[in-house]
Amino acid sequence: MDTIQTDHYPIFFDNTIAELISFIKRGNYSRFFILTDEHTSIYCFPLIKKEVDEIDNYDLIEINAGEESKNIDFCIGIWKMLIDFGADRKSLLINLGGGVITDMGGFAASTYKRGIDFVHMPTTLLSQVDASVGGKTGIDVDSVKNIIGTFAQPKAVFIEYDFLKTLSPRQRLSGLAEMLKHGLILDAAYWADLKNSDLSLPSAGQIHASVVLKNKVVTEDPTEQNIRKSLNFGHTIGHAVETWSLMNDNNPLTHGEAIALGMICESYLAHKKTGLSAEELTEISEVIMKLYPKYRLKPSAYEAMYGYMLKDKKNLDGKVNCTLLTKIGQFNIDNVCTQPELFEALDYYVGLN
Amino acid sequence: MDTIQTDHYPIFFDNTIAELISFIKRGNYSRFFILTDEHTSIYCFPLIKKEVDEIDNYDLIEINAGEESKNIDFCIGIWKMLIDFGADRKSLLINLGGGVITDMGGFAASTYKRGIDFVHMPTTLLSQVDASVGGKTGIDVDSVKNIIGTFAQPKAVFIEYDFLKTLSPRQRLSGLAEMLKHGLILDAAYWADLKNSDLSLPSAGQIHASVVLKNKVVTEDPTEQNIRKSLNFGHTIGHAVETWSLMNDNNPLTHGEAIALGMICESYLAHKKTGLSAEELTEISEVIMKLYPKYRLKPSAYEAMYGYMLKDKKNLDGKVNCTLLTKIGQFNIDNVCTQPELFEALDYYVGLN
Structure with missing residues (x-):
């Protein structure tokens, strides 16, 4: 390699x-x-x-x-x-x-x-x-x-x-979420490759491909003015859920599990706000739900999670910013999402099977 | 200004x-x-x-x-x-x-x-x-x-x-030590100006002059490869004495008091090692002793102070490095000083009136 x-x-x-x-x-x-x-x-x-x-x-x-x-x-x-x-x-x-x-x-x-x-x-x-x-x-x-x-x-x-x-299978799944993210935001072909692979142990080539993609983004935008923000996809909601889980669950979510959940919720927001098609939303949700166990997200925790989103260092002026997909492999940065929108996105996840 | x-x-x-x-x-x-x-x-x-x-x-x-x-x-x-x-x-x-x-x-x-x-x-x-x-x-x-x-x-x-x-007079004296240092390492005329002034309240012009000198050094050598090390004059011994005082004295030395003491000791080392004349050593000692109260330096504390010098971030490989004067207004960096030399320098201070 x-x-x-x-x-x-x-x-x-x-x-x-x-x-x-x-x-x-x-x-x-x-x-x-x-x-x-x-x-x-x-x-x-x-x-x-x-x-x-x-x-x-x-x-x-x-x-x-x-x-x-x-x-x-x-x-x-x-x-x-x-x-x-x-x-x-x-x-x-x-x-x-x-x-x-x-x-x-x-x-x-x-x-x-x-x-x-x-x-x-x-x-x-x-x-x-x-x-x-x-x-x-x-x-x-x-x-x-x-x-x-x-x-x-x-x-x-x-x-x-x-x-x-x-590593345990669960630890590998944690890293896989970032690889899926790289495909979703930057490279539809890579996403297609991943979703059709046995992902219990990604190949060395797939890992190399993810590092190449991330390096490309970081090199173009080292100080996170624009395209580097693409890497935040799934992380606005994912980080908040991860923090909540860490503080409240006996067996808290891994980072990747939280980001996987966050990518589903933010894909829902993308469908509502930036043109991600219903078919793509369904595809993303199905691929992720097949890989990751369902998390019992409690609506009573939404307020606290929203509080964590507001404290997230990516956000300015008390507004929550998300990077959203326009289609698989393409993204759009700096989408302000309101509290009702974010709660609706969490509800979407709760409603999945 | x-x-x-x-x-x-x-x-x-x-x-x-x-x-x-x-x-x-x-x-x-x-x-x-x-x-x-x-x-x-x-x-x-x-x-x-x-x-x-x-x-x-x-x-x-x-x-x-x-x-x-x-x-x-x-x-x-x-x-x-x-x-x-x-x-x-x-x-x-x-x-x-x-x-x-x-x-x-x-x-x-x-x-x-x-x-x-x-x-x-x-x-x-x-x-x-x-x-x-x-x-x-x-x-x-x-x-x-x-x-x-x-x-x-x-x-x-x-x-x-x-x-x-x-500020209290004591606080002003603390800052004055760095001004004296700027003269001693970089500018003999500025040192002469300071030693002939009423230093209970340095003038705005003198402060400006010190900032100009320090800025010149830092601009030429931002990452402390060479000339910026001149600013460490007085600080190898001074920092160690300051740390010891902070941990042991009820009324610990100010930074400037410690640096003033350190400049005397390191001028002694300069006289021994880098050609500072006996007259200049005496002049430096007299100017500083007239301004600053004598500190009761305990020989029983030398070992602990030496330990602090070794931990100083400026030092490499378990050796103590000093910036020393070659004459007033000129310096020489990276002089390795041994434990006996450092103790002798502390003794020189103890012997002053």
Whole structure:
């Protein structure tokens, strides 16, 4: 699989462990740190341990797994570990994990001593197709997702396909939602390819295609003035439902499950507002509902979810903005959606079988 | 006094309140926030209250005064206030205060929603001559000073001379240390002007001259590869003594008092290592000792101070680096100083009358 050269750094798909080792050696780092969570330290770190042990001069920093860890308290924990280990400005942080690790590790590194180098080795499908491109870091404060963060680019990304085999089916489904999104907003042919595939384990080629699509968008519009907003499709409603679920459910939705739900609701809005046909709305809903379990969305939670939408950093002036489809493969940004419209969209999801 | 145009933003010296109001109006901000501490809300905010009230649509965020507030917990408090007030990406943060407010407010703004606009209205001499230029933000973690931060530029800086009249003599002396530093490292004539002036209240022209000097350095070397390191003169030892004092003294040293002490010690190192003459060392020591009270530096604290120097973000590979003078008005960067040399320099200070 070709290495993707973004504006700022390469994304390696082949021989990733050898590429990582070669990167570390070339960088003349005083030392390096590997950020893991309790899962990736067991399932992923062993795949690289032998090679990094040979370089030596590194320490592991491990945090709890799960979205609840992506908050400022854990970030402070990472900073304190770096201080205690004596990390200097020529240190390197390797983020080995899913989106929590890459987002928070990126933030911690980009602010430690006003910025040290970091690279990502994303271990989940979600982080491979989403967090690996774009240069956004972030943490949650008061359960408001990614409210604090920086724009900071990793020095390289290493996408190791074998890590995906360590994931549960549910974790893979979480990443799949972003891949479906890339097709829906940007590439009807890719969407058609996905919907006709066995998606229990997407192919390496499909992952590569998603990264190419996302990189294209981010390169054209790094500061999210226009086309990058396409990536928000499904996320205005999806993030709000995800936040609510995280705070209220014993077994909360994954990011992808919430985004899948959000894409259905926002496709409904697109049908009402930006010309998505009824057939396309039905197709999107059916593909997603076949893949993802139905979430018991409670109308009593709508108000709270609307509150989260208003706090979403994408929104200005107390108005909720959505990126909507005009047809499959094409989008339209900055559609202000009213509270009744948003509630109607949630109702549409509730009414699906 | 001329407005200084830095690479990124203007620094206003005249009609600062009118300039601030005009800036806010031009910016089309959805709303703005004024960050103050318990002192600046009493002594400085009233000077601008009438004018900002006329614009309306703002909130005050007040934190405790003092260096102890410049930590991550207070920063989280600012973020939470911004969240609770519903600050969006088109919000503006006005930092009205000393270095704690400008450093921490800059950090909070540069990371809130991955960055909102901010401006500084520095109210202390120290923040006017130091924090107003350079685009560094920072907070302390575990008492390690400025260990976490970003490079982020304000949109404008407003230097109001009248604020200085609200300061205690001790606060003015704190800022004076940075002015003396600017002379010592960059401009022998300016040093001579300062040492022959009544420095109980530096003139507006002297403040302007310091800002011009600092801006020149920062513009030539924004990422601190070489000449910007000149600004670290006095700070390797000064920061360590300041940190120790903050953690151990009931009435801790101000930043400037610590830097004044650090400049004496590092001038001693310069005499030993980089050719500063005995006469110049004596002149520097005498000028500073006449202005600043003698600090009772305890040899039993040297080890702990050395530990802080090693953790200083400027240092690499477990070595302590100092910027030293070769003569008054000229400097030399990256001088590795050993523990015995640093202790000898502290001893030199202890031996002064």
